Structures are given as structure tokens and as C-alpha cells.
Amino acid sequence: MNRLKFSKMHGLGNNYIYVNLFEETLREEELPEIAVRVSNVNTGIGSDGMILIGPSDKADFRMRVFNNDGSEAKNCGNGLRSVAKYVYDRGLTDKQSFHIETLGGIVEAKVHLGDDKRVKLVTVDMGAPRLLKKDLPMEGDPNSTTILETLDVQGTSYTITAVSMGNPHAVIFVEDVEQVDVAGIGPNIEHHPVFPERVNVEFIQVVNRGEIIFRVWERGSGITQACGTGACAAAVAGILTEKLDRKVLVHLLGGDLEIEWNENGHVYMTGPAEFICDGVFYR
Numbered sequence: 001m002n003r004l005k006f007s008k009m010h011g012l013g014n015n016y017i018y019v020n021l022f023e024e025t026l027r028e029e030e031l032p033e034i035a036v037r038v039s040n041v042n043t044g045i046g047s048d049g050m051i052l053i054g055p056s057d058k059a060d061f062r063m064r065v066f067n068n069d070g071s072e073a074k075n076c077g078n079g080l081r082s083v084a085k086y087v088y089d090r091g092l093t094d095k096q097s098f099h100i101e102t103l104g105g106i107v108e109a110k111v112h113l114g115d116d117k118r119v120k121l122v123t124v125d126m127g128a129p130r131l132l133k134k135d136l137p138m139e140g141d142p143n144s145t146t147i148l149e150t151l152d153v154q155g156t157s158y159t160i161t162a163v164s165m166g167n168p169h170a171v172i173f174v175e176d177v178e179q180v181d182v183a184g185i186g187p188n189i190e191h192h193p194v195f196p197e198r199v200n201v202e203f204i205q206v207v208n209r210g211e212i213i214f215r216v217w218e219r220g221s222g223i224t225q226a227c228g229t230g231a232c233a234a235a236v237a238g239i240l241t242e243k244l245d246r247k248v249l250v251h252l253l254g255g256d257l258e259i260e261w262n263e264n265g266h267v268y269m270t271g272p273a274e275f276i277c278d279g280v281f282y283r
């Protein structure tokens with residue numbers, strides 16, 4: 001029987017199975033299937049997906065993200081904070097600032113230590129948001145943006161703002177997130193033909209110019225407790241549409257994130273990450 005060592009971690013409840021490729025070897029062609037199997041709550045470990053931590057020839061570490069349907073994503077904000085905690089707390093680096101390569105680009109993570117000298121919070125420089133339709137990708141004029149544009153979804157109109165944080169997001173401002181049928185509407189927007197690679201969908205209630213309430217339907221994983229790239233995209237959408245100032249406290253189901261869209265054009269995300277358990281998966 002093959003044995004796969006793993007750690008389960010979460011960032012505000014957005015939980016993944018982490019595999020350390022400095023110690024474990026997986027074949028490329030089996031990755032989607034393993035992601036589906038480990039994520040299954042009944043016959044696997046149970047998670048929103050699987051994240052691989054490995055060496056990079058361009059950065060200090062490389063992160064690869066698989067949703068729980070087996071699709072590979074280009075970025076994951078909660079994953080980046082968890083990877084930063086993993087590599088520091090487990091002694092893979094002694095640097096408190098380092099770079100992580102993702103399919104969506106290279107980002108810089110800075111760890112903030114608690115009294116126990118372990119990582120308590122992580123700030124990630126997520127880079128500049130990309131707004132052009134070709135960056136999502138999204139049908140239409142490739143060099144135009146999508147800001148408060150009407151999208152018809154099975155007879156109902158939604159006003160969306162599209163933001164790529166390495167991965168694609170459709171942000172929708174609502175009066176009251178509690179009234180939104182996230183599980184009913186989310187998949188229809190995720191699979192809308194205007195998004196050829198599907199999309200993550202965020203429903204945002206503005207509390208005041210520095211605070212929002214956030215709900216998400218994630219591409220490839222469904223409803224999750226939090227989405228770091230989604231929180232960044234929501235803040236960017238709110239700032240672009242002049243609903244929010246540049247520093248935003250985002251209330252997600254699993255807790256809070258601080259997002260800043262700095263004058264330098266980069267988005268900074270600060271929040272926690274936690275280990276849940278270590279184990280061996282029989283495969």
C-alpha cells in the first residue's frame with residue numbers, strides 16, 4: 001500500500017491537504033485524482049482541495065493548488081499564508097520574508113511570529129490585480145475591463161465586477177449577504193459561458209468604507225469558509241467603484257482578513273493560518 005504523508009491546514013476555515021514535495025513524490029498524471037480522493041469527506045480526509053509545497057527555480061518555494069474537483073487553480077490566498085506558516089514553522093526556511101511561485105505569478109510572503117516563535121499572521125504581497133477581460137479570461141473585447149457590468153444568468157441580471165488576482169473572480173455587491181442563495185446562484189455564474197475557464201463568485205455587502213461582509217462560491221470547490229484571493233478581488237472591486245477606501249477589513253465566514261490596495265498598485269493581504277493535523281493517507 002502506498003503511503004502519502006500530509007498535513008491538514010486552514011486559513012480562516014478554508015482547509016487544504018498539504019503535501020511536502022521535499023519529502024514526498026507524486027506523479028504528475030495522478031495529481032487531479034489524488035486531490036479528489038483526499039478531499040472526499042466520506043472516503044478521504046475531507047478538504048477544499050490539495051496544495052503541493054515544493055522547490056522552485058524562480059523563487060524560494062513553489063505552491064500548486066488543486067480544487068476538490070481535481071481542477072488546478074493558479075492562485076490561493078489562504079493557501080499562500082498556510083504555505084508560509086508551513087515552511088517557516090517546519091524549518092524549511094529561517095527567513096521571515098520569502099518568495100513563493102504560483103501559476104498566477106511570484107508573490108512575497110512575510111511572516112509575523114507569536115510569543116511561541118511560531119507564525120501567527122502572514123502578510124502576502126499579492127501583486128497588482130489584473131482587470132482586462134483577456135486576463136480573467138472573459139468573453140468580449142479582450143482589452144476592456146468589466147466594472148459594474150450586467151450579466152444575464154438564466155433570466156436574472158447580476159451586476160458584476162471582474163478581477164483577476166492570478167485567478168478569476170466575479171464580484172457582486174448586494175444589500176444583504178444573508179439573503180443570497182450562494183449555493184443556488186454560484187454554480188450558474190461559475191459555469192456561465194462568458195467565463196471560458198469558469199470563475200470564483202463573491203457576494204459582498206458593504207458595511208462602511210472600510211468594512212465588508214463576504215460570501216463565496218469557489219470555482220471547483222463550492223461554498224468555502226473563506227477565499228483569500230476573493231477577499232482581495234472584493235476589496236479591489238469596492239475601491240474601483242468608490243464604495244471603499246484603500247484599507248478594508250473583510251468579514252468572511254471563517255474570520256477576518258485585512259486587505260490593502262496600496263498606492264504602489266499592489267494588494268497586501270494579512271491574516272492567520274493554522275495547522276490542524278499531520279497524518280498518512282493510504283492510497
Ligand SMILES: N[C@@H](CCC[C@H](N)C(=O)O)C(=O)O
Pocket residue numbers: 014065067072073074075076077078079167168200218219220221224226227228229230
Ligand atoms: N480558496 C482560495 C482559492 C482557491 C482556488 C479557486 N477555487 C480557483 O479555482 O481559482 C483562496 O483562498 O484564494
